[in-house]
Amino acid sequence: MTGPFVTRDGSQWMPDYLTAIDGMTCIGCGRCFKVCSREVMHLYGIDGTGEVLGVCDGEDDDFDGLLNRMIMVVDHPGRCIGCGACARVCPKNCQTHAAADTVPA
Ligand code: SF4
Ligand code: SF4
Numbered sequence: 871m872t873g874p875f876v877t878r879d880g881s882q883w884m885p886d887y888l889t890a891i892d893g894m895t896c897i898g899c900g901r902c903f904k905v906c907s908r909e910v911m912h913l914y915g916i917d918g919t920g921e922v923l924g925v926c927d928g929e930d931d932d933f934d935g936l937l938n939r940m941i942m943v944v945d946h947p948g949r950c951i952g953c954g955a956c957a958r959v960c961p962k963n964c965q966t967h968a969a970a971d972t973v974p975a
Pocket of ligand 1: 888
C-alpha cells in the first residue's frame with residue numbers, strides 16, 4: 871500500500887502497522903490491548919504444548935483446566951491504523967510492525 875499519508879495539518883505520516891506478536895515471548899500482560907482503539911489483537915489461551923485453545927472472552931477463561939498461559943494474538947490485522955501505541959507499551963519487545971508502504975492492502 872502506498873501513500874500519501876498525512877496528519878491533520880498535512881505533515882507526512884507513515885503508519886506502522888502491527889503485523890505479528892511472538893507468542894513465545896509475549897507474557898499476555900494486556901498493555902497493548904488496553905491502548906489500542908481498533909480491536910486489532912486479543913488475548914488467547916494456550917495449553918502446555920503451545921496449542922491455541924481460543925480467545926479469552928471471560929466466560930471460560932480456564933478452558934476446562936487446559937489453560938497454561940495467555941498470549942496476545944493479532945487476529946484482526948486489517949483494522950490497524952499504524953499508530954504505534956502498542957509498540958510503546960510492550961515490555962517484551964515481541965511485536966513486529968511494518969511501514970504502510972511495505973505491506974499489501
Ligand atoms: S499500531 Fe495502533 S491501531 Fe495498530 S494495533 Fe497497535 S495500537 Fe492498535
Ligand atoms: S504488551 Fe507485549 S507482552 Fe504485553 S500482551 Fe502485548 S505483545 Fe504481549
